[in-house]
Amino acid sequence: MLPRDTGIRPDASQLRGLSYAKAKLYGMPHLGASYAGGGIGRTRLGDGALCALCGRPAANAHHEPPRSNGAFLLPTKWGQFVLKPALIALCGSGTAGCHGARHDRRVAFEWRWADADAEALWWSGYLLSHGYPPHSRRLLDLGGWYAGSGDEWTRIEGR
Ligand SMILES: [Zn+2]
Numbered sequence: 001m002l003p004r005d006t007g008i009r010p011d012a013s014q015l016r017g018l019s020y021a022k023a024k025l026y027g028m029p030h031l032g033a034s035y036a037g038g039g040i041g042r043t044r045l046g047d048g049a050l051c052a053l054c055g056r057p058a059a060n061a062h063h064e065p066p067r068s069n070g071a072f073l074l075p076t077k078w079g080q081f082v083l084k085p086a087l088i089a090l091c092g093s094g095t096a097g098c099h100g101a102r103h104d105r106r107v108a109f110e111w112r113w114a115d116a117d118a119e120a121l122w123w124s125g126y127l128l129s130h131g132y133p134p135h136s137r138r139l140l141d142l143g144g145w146y147a148g149s150g151d152e153w154t155r156i157e158g159r
């Protein structure tokens with residue numbers, strides 16, 4: 001089941017036209033992959049990375065939100081942060097396997113915060129400036145990734 005939305009929203013001035021649905025995925029923990037350069041184009045899989053959906057060996061990393069959205073500059077009262085899409089290791093390609101399923105919208109990924117306090121601390125910039133840098137694994141203690149569609153959702157951990 002997909003945990004309930006906390007109802008916490010960033011200020012419209014922080015989003016600068018980006019939708020909340022996309023903005024909330026930036027900077028979240030990677031699952032089985034990481035960036036291999038300063039931009040968002042080059043990625044690498046972790047050793048023995050498995051597909052976050054089916055557990056088979058991963059073939060590549062999916063950007064969430066999708067790579068075409070680019071990076072996102074989040075202004076907060078604790079400073080400005082350049083946030084990149086989260087990376088999720090998947091099997092297949094943009095047109096096959098689990099990576100294809102995501103691009104065909106047969107499955108979606110959602111990040112859910114454990115509670116409203118955690119989400120409020122993210123948008124304020126407090127977490128980002130106090131030990132939870134972008135993609136910090138520690139964020140997995142304050143929320144989690146879910147995969148699914150319709151009413152069928154499961155938490156995914158990746159590896
Ligand atoms: Zn798979």
Ligand SMILES: [Zn+2]
Nearest residue numbers: 061062063099
């Ligand atoms: Zn992708």
